[in-house]
Amino acid sequence: MAQSRFPAIALCLLLAMPAAWAAEDISKVNGSIEVAAGTVHGELDTVNGSISIGDGAQTGDASTVNGSIKVGANARVGSLDTVNGAIRVGRNVQASGGIETVNGSVFVDRGSTVAGDIETVNGAIGLVETQLRGDIETVNGDVTVGIGSVVSGSLSIKRSSGWFQSAPKRKPRVVIGPRAVVQGPLKFEREVRLYVHRSARTGPVTGAEPVVFDTDTAPED
Known part of the structure; x- marks a missing residue:
């Protein structure tokens, strides 16, 4: 009996091994990481290099x-994090964590869901028909909660901090587009230009006076 069970057990182990190999982490110091479309990997980590995740791929953080970090359409990823670089997320992506950059923009395309927060310091944030479960926070970046997007948390623009910070030279531009929703409060600790479409819905606004618009795009400054 023991001999008859052995081939079956060995077969199960062999079948499981490719999946384990496919989910391995990728870690570098100097060099970019490219994940092919439709493949499965664990965490992706580099210091000096960009990260590109192909269409339909599955990865960890x-x-x-x-x-920069670029995520193709229909991918499944964890959190996305860079210091100096932009983050661009394609259509119908599922991100189980947040998105964060210091010096770089963030854009999330139609049909995508982000489970955590989106944060920048010096970079614009743009959403189009996106479901964001967390908050939006920036210091010097413009923010566009575009058509049909839903933000479950708050939207905040923080005051610059630090010993040697100079006075900001421009006011961030914040647009809440047609049929967009920000369920939490909009909190502004510095001057901004705030435009809210008549069909949009937001929580309470502090620190700014909204300009209501009816057109497809917000008025030019």
């Missing part, structure tokens, strides 16, 4: 210091 993706992190770099000096480099």
Whole structure:
């Protein structure tokens, strides 16, 4: 009996091994990481290099210091994090964590869901028909909660901090587009230009006076 069970057990182990290999982490110091479409990997981590995740791929968290992060359509990822670089998320992506950059923009395309917060310091944030479960926070970036997007948390623009911070030279532009929803409060600790479409819904606004508009796009400053 023991001999008859052995081939079956060995077969199960062999079948499981490719999946384990496919989900391995990728870690570098100097160099970009490219994940092919439709493949499965664990965490992606580099210091000096960009990260590109192909259409339909599945990964864990993706992190770099000096480099951009690009996620293809229909991918499944964890959190996305860089210091100096932009983050661009394609259509119908599921991100189980947040998105964060210091010096770089963030854009999330139609049909995507982000489970955590979206944060920048010096970079614009743009959403189009996106479901964001967390908050939006920036210091110097413009924010567009575009058509049909829903933000479950708050939207905040913080005051610059630090010993050697100079006075900001421009006011961030904040647009809440047609049929967009920000369920939490809008809190502004510095001057902004705030435009809210008549069909949009937001929580209470502090620190700014909304300009209501009816057109497809917000008025030019």
